[in-house]
Structures are given as C-alpha cells and as structure tokens.
Amino acid sequence: MIINDTTLRDGEQAPYVAFNTEEKIAIASALYLAGADELEVGIPAMGAKEQADIKEILALDLPLRIMSWNRATMCDLEASLSCGLTAVDLSIPVSDILIEAKFGGDKTRLLKNLEEVLHVSKSEGIFTCIGGEDSSRADLGFLKEVMELGASLGANRFRYCDTVGIMRPHQIYEHIAYLSSLNLLEIEMHTHNDFGMATANAISGLEAGAMSVNTTVIGLGERAGNASFEQVLMSLAHLFGEKRIINADALKHVVQLVEKASNQSISATMPIVGKNIFSHESGIHVNGMIKHDKAYEAFSPQSVGMTRSYPIGKHSGSSTLLFHLRAMGYEPENEVINKMLPQVREMVTKRKKSSQQKGAKSALYRFKSWIN
Numbered sequence: 302m303i304i305n306d307t308t309l310r311d312g313e314q315a316p317y318v319a320f321n322t323e324e325k326i327a328i329a330s331a332l333y334l335a336g337a338d339e340l341e342v343g344i345p346a347m348g349a350k351e352q353a354d355i356k357e358i359l360a361l362d363l364p365l366r367i368m369s370w371n372r373a374t375m376c377d378l379e380a381s382l383s384c385g386l387t388a389v390d391l392s393i394p395v396s397d398i399l400i401e402a403k404f405g406g407d408k409t410r411l412l413k414n415l416e417e418v419l420h421v422s423k424s425e426g427i428f429t430c431i432g433g434e435d436s437s438r439a440d441l442g443f444l445k446e447v448m449e450l451g452a453s454l455g456a457n458r459f460r461y462c463d464t465v466g467i468m469r470p471h472q473i474y475e476h477i478a479y480l481s482s483l484n485l486l487e488i489e490m491h492t493h494n495d496f497g498m499a500t501a502n503a504i505s506g507l508e509a510g511a512m513s514v515n516t517t518v519i520g521l522g523e524r525a526g527n528a529s530f531e532q533v534l535m536s537l538a539h540l541f542g543e544k545r546i547i548n549a550d551a552l553k554h555v556v557q558l559v560e561k562a563s564n565q566s567i568s569a570t571m572p573i574v575g576k577n578i579f580s581h582e583s584g585i586h587v588n589g590m591i592k593h594d595k596a597y598e599a600f601s602p603q604s605v606g607m608t609r610s611y612p613i614g615k616h617s618g619s620s621t622l623l624f625h626l627r628a629m630g631y632e633p634e635n636e637v638i639n640k641m642l643p644q645v646r647e648m649v650t651k652r653k654k655s656s657q658q659k660g661a662k663s664a665l666y667r668f669k670s671w672i673n
C-alpha cells in the first residue's frame with residue numbers, strides 16, 4: 302500500500318495553519334524518514350511563493366514521488382509544470398452539488414475540460430491522479446464514467462474523496478469494492494474526519510481494494526482533518542502485517558515538527574502519539590503489565606519513541622504501590638500497602654491529579670513513617 306501524505310497540502314488547509322519555507326522543507330524530509338511513500342506538497346496555482354517552496358522541496362531530491370494538487374485546468378497544470386513537478390493530482394468535482402456550484406451542472410463541459418488537461422498532462426509524461434472531489438456524494442455510475450475516461454487517456458490513479466467526511470466504513474467498503482472491480486484505475490483514499498471516521502474509512506478502502514491512501518500528520522486538515530499519518534502507518538505495519546520499518550525517532554520528530562509548525566497541541570489520548578497512551582493507572586492493568594509486557598499494550602512504547610509509566614492514581618492497586626516503593630528501596634508489608642491504598646485514593650480525588658512516574662516518589666514519601 303502507498304501512503305501519500307498531504308500534510309503540506311490538505312494539512313495546511315486547516316484553519317489558521319500556514320507553514321513557512323523552512324517548516325515545509327523540514328516536514329517533507331521528516332515525512333520521508335518517518336515512512337511516507339509519496340508526498341503531496343502544495344498548490345502551484347496559489348502563486349509564486351508556493352511555487353518557490355515546491356521547487357525547494359523538489360531540490361531536496363528525496364527518493365519518493367512528489368505531487369501537487371491542481372484543479373483540472375490548463376493554468377493550474379502549467380503552474381505545476383513550471384515547478385518541474387512530474388506528478389500531479391487533477392481535481393474535478395464529481396457530486397451533483399459541487400458540479401452545480403462549480404460548473405453550473407454542466408457535466409459535459411467538466412469532462413471535456415478534464416479530457417483536455419489530462420491529455421496534456423499525459424503527453425508531458427506526468428504521473429496523473431484524477432481527484433474525484435466529493436466522490437462519496439457522487440453517483441457511482443458517474444464515477445465509473447470519469448474512471449473510464451481517465452483510463453482511456455492513460456491516467457494513473459483515481460482519488461476517491463470523502464470530502465465532507467460522511468461515510469461509514471461499511472459503505473466505503475462497498476463503494477471501493479465496486480470501483481476496484483471495474484479494473485479501470487488504481488484507487489487512492491482521501492477521507493475526512495467529520496464524524497471521527499477518517500482513518501477507519503481509509504483503512505476500509507484499502508481492505509476493499511484501494512492501493513493508496515492520503516494521510517496528514519496528527520490528522521491535520523480541513524475542518525476535523527484527515528486520516529492520520531501515524532495511525533495509518535502503524536495500522537499498515539501492525540494490522541496489515543506490512544513489512545515496514547517504523548523509525549520511532551523519525552515518527553516522533555515529524556509529529557513534533559507538525560505540532561509546532563501548525564500551532565496545534567494534540568490530546569494526551571491521541572492514538573499512537575498522545576503522551577498518556579502508555580500510562581497505565583488501573584491496578585489490574587499494572588499487575589498484568591508487570592507479569593507480561595504485552596498484557597495491555599497493542600504495540601510497545603519504544604516502537605513509537607515513547608516510554609511506559611505507572612502513575613499512582615485513584616484506580617491503583619497494591620502492585621502499583623509496591624512497584625514504586627521497591628524502586629525506592631522499600632519492601633513494605635502487605636497490610637501497610639492495604640492501609641495506604643484508601644489514603645492514596647482520597648488524596649488523588651482531592652487533588653484531581655494522579656502522580657506520574659517522577660511524582661510517585663514524593664506522593665509515597667508522605668507514608669514513609671508507615672513503611673519504616
């Protein structure tokens with residue numbers, strides 16, 4: 302499967318996000334190191350500055366396909382060609398709503414434009430993906446027509462876009478299974494997160510036959526964002542069993558870069574990268590983890606550049622307290638631990654704060670006289 306990351310295009314379309322040249326270069330390089338297979342890096346039609354940034358990214362000479370996003374118009378394609386790009390996405394609206402808004406409902410004109418631009422793109426030897434904007438609200442018969450036209454003109458890929466994020470995984474599966482059964486063009490997933498299903502829908506599309514998937518780091522993007530790079534990457538490696546080498550440091554680095562450059566802070570429970578996802582508080586879980594380090598984790602913290610912790614909290618059991626007390630050099634009696642637990646619960650509930658690894662020591666020191 303191909304991860305085509307669009308952090309530098311759809312990611313940057315998130316409200317209030319604007320990357321400068323240095324940030325774009327750093328993010329592109331970091332995405333390569335973290336395991337992206339292709340990058341969509343911007344929109345040349347935006348003008349000279351965007352084009353200059355794209356040229357700088359191309360000058361990095363990263364060994365992966367670099368694409369731009371374009372309306373399927375000659376002027377957008379020319380702007381891309383002037384950057385020296387050799388791969389483009391040519392986007393057309395495919396739902397009745399958007400065809401009405403952008404082409405006055407004229408499907409014939411829309412397809413004629415696509416045909417003209419695609420013809421030039423292919424005669425220039427450009428890898429060309431047709432972007433089906435709003436595919437999920439489109440008529441499947443019309444998508445077939447677009448794909449037939451694309452295939453007849455040598456297009457390389459069709460991007461199925463759930464532009465407003467309204468699909469469910471099962472529906473996506475049915476759409477993509479049908480479109481791939483046509484054997485016209487390979488399919489790329491582009492899914493939005495309006496109902497929190499972007500990654501699930503992207504994965505469902507891959508299971509149904511799509512070959513490629515658009516992602517963005519930390520799911521950045523229009524409105525609620527896109528399928529997240531780190532979630533898709535880890536899913537391909539761990540759930541699909543793809544032989545991908547996950548570079549934990551590179552993954553962590555790209556997430557930090559994008560967080561900072563986009564001025565977003567991710568939630569502590571964000572899959573793959575949230576700071577609390579390897580903090581086990583529940584007593585039964587800590588007890589299990591001490592006995593077997595896979596007991597309550599789907600993948601190791603080291604695999605994503607993180608560390609595990611056993612915070613002392615309201616849900617701690619005796620194993621957690623013992624773990625920390627032993628690390629401090631104590632070997633308390635069971636009855637002491639059992640006496641401490643209700644006090645710890647009381648204390649944590651009052652403070653509304655668990656004690657993280659470092660704070661565990663000071664939290665337990667208040668019971669020092671009981672232990673000695």
Ligand SMILES: CC(=O)SCCNC(=O)CCNC(=O)[C@H](O)C(C)(C)COP(=O)(O)OP(=O)(O)OC[C@H]1O[C@@H](n2cnc3c(N)ncnc32)[C@H](O)[C@@H]1OP(=O)(O)O
Pocket residue numbers: 311314344346347348371372373374392393394402403404434464523
């Ligand atoms: C679903 C998506 O994410 S699509 C990508 C959206 N991304 C962006 O819009 C970010 C970058 N955009 C921009 O910088 C600007 O909008 C530009 C440079 C592309 C265009 O700017 P402007 O020429 O000033 O046009 P403006 O943004 O007001 O309107 C867009 C125009 O493109 C047309 N358009 C939109 N999509 C397409 C398409 N796929 N094919 C042809 N025309 C299209 C619209 O109908 C509208 O045309 P109109 O002016 O005749 O009504």
Ligand SMILES: O=C(O)CCC(=O)C(=O)O
Pocket residue numbers: 311370390391392393431432433434435460462463464465491493
């Ligand atoms: O048309 C495309 O290639 C992608 C458009 C897009 O970003 C979307 O539909 O959300």
